[in-house]
Amino acid sequence: MEKGKLIVFSAPSGSGKTTIVHHLLQQQDLHLDFSISATSREKRGKEIDGKDYYFISPEKFKKHIEEHEFVEWEEVYKGNFYGTLKSEVERIWSEGKHAIFDIDVVGGLRIKEKFPEKTLAVFVKTPSKEIMEERLRSRKTDSEEKIKERLAKADRELSFADKFDVILVNDDLEKAQKEAAEMITQFVS
Numbered sequence: 001m002e003k004g005k006l007i008v009f010s011a012p013s014g015s016g017k018t019t020i021v022h023h024l025l026q027q028q029d030l031h032l033d034f035s036i037s038a039t040s041r042e043k044r045g046k047e048i049d050g051k052d053y054y055f056i057s058p059e060k061f062k063k064h065i066e067e068h069e070f071v072e073w074e075e076v077y078k079g080n081f082y083g084t085l086k087s088e089v090e091r092i093w094s095e096g097k098h099a100i101f102d103i104d105v106v107g108g109l110r111i112k113e114k115f116p117e118k119t120l121a122v123f124v125k126t127p128s129k130e131i132m133e134e135r136l137r138s139r140k141t142d143s144e145e146k147i148k149e150r151l152a153k154a155d156r157e158l159s160f161a162d163k164f165d166v167i168l169v170n171d172d173l174e175k176a177q178k179e180a181a182e183m184i185t186q187f188v189s
């Protein structure tokens, strides 16, 4: 589909970006489909293979890299690889939809670099770092060690915010979701 666009949502963990992306996917009039990333990390909680991620082995991940099958990929956390397969974006466009991404800040900017005109890159942030930490702890899916790792990564991620097309401050979730839907409607029309 010629008109297919790419809508990237990137943010430090705990910013609420995943909740916002899920909300947007339910808005039929936006014609969005979630770009399912491939990852070599273990499945967590209620995650489903082929829905949340394509959970693949590190060996298979490396094979996709060697065969140039990724739009972008990255070792987001040590030993854990994440990437967007070209076939995934093509699948979404062929269905007449726009691809929406919930990905790492660096990966998000790579997509913007590869498709500058077709990408709307949105950086989601919490009003403060304290709120981010509070949200990370309340979701109770990560160990203390993982939470510390995610917080340490956040400082670097925040420094990239200005490179995005838009910074969306997630203070009031409903308001942030409404703003996100409006900016997408405007971008794709």
Ligand code: 5GP
Pocket: 011, 013, 037, 038, 041, 072, 073, 074, 076, 082, 083, 084, 102, 103, 104, 105, 106, 107, 108
């Ligand atoms: P989690 O392990 O919490 O699901 O995700 C860890 C990080 O990897 C998040 O910041 C998430 O957005 C990012 N991520 C997920 N998929 C991709 C991808 O395809 N490429 C990149 N670069 N990052 C991704």
